[in-house]
Amino acid sequence: MPADLWNFALACYARPGVEQVFLRLQDSGADVCLLLCALWLERRQVPCEAQRLAQLRAIAEPWQRQVVQPLRELRQGWKAAALLDPQQARLREQVKALELEAERELLGRLEQLAQKWQATDEAVAWLETLLEDRDARELLRVAATQT
Template sequence: MKLHNDLWDYALQLYAKPGVESACLQLQQEWSLGVNRLLFCCWLATEGRALQAEQLSTCEASQWQHSTTEPLRLLRYRVRAQRQHEPELELCYQALRQAELAAEQVELAWLFALGRDWPVVASVACEDLLLQNIGQYLCCEGIEPEPGLLAVLQVLVQAAAGPVPARRVLQLQW
């Protein structure tokens, strides 16, 4: 496993763009979507690769996400709430944030290893592939298209692919 890889670098750059962190956290909190999965879908499109959703649900990264990353996040949320009344918990909270970030890096390393050898789809534009990948992921998660979700996805898509016309995302179906 290679922790420092192209997907990790890409994820850090995309996540740092204006509005992306907030959009990703909203997608995670309101629709229970995996931020790393969304970033993976975007990265795959820049690489010219289509998401192979059937492999995504059974891969090491998914097992890691459920067994490690999500429990760390829930614990961090619990400590975050408690530290409002117990400021002494700040060091514990910060340690949990670092542990969660390290777990996310492991998850992205497994996603990188999974997707780097998928075939390149030369005949599909990056913007189209990006919308296709995200649509496939959302379909696998059982998420229905709805205006609020699509509006938040617009922020991520435009940060990843440039000025994608809003109507393309808002009309996204899967």
């Protein structure tokens, strides 16, 4: 398993079926970066505590709202026009790259907070606090164990 959250996220996202699940969850309002962090913490066996989850949310929610979401909305809003305009398509790809960089920054901030948290020998369950979809949780956990 990659030690850092960014490389863990890349490896997990590349597993079969994960991208589709994350896109579906994202479309329904889930914070994919927070879910990836939760998976990473589960794999590292860091206990899930309400205070820790609140700290992660305090970092993730404003960043998602102020940085990632506006970039995503701009990129998605240009989708149809970019099919007809090569220059806009090029700009849309740049916005997409900036959106990904914003997500990378968020993952870095989440990791910086969480990396000092101590692991335990017991199984931990972060995803239950963030995701109701049992099938999605199972698929994501399987993918995480294969990274």
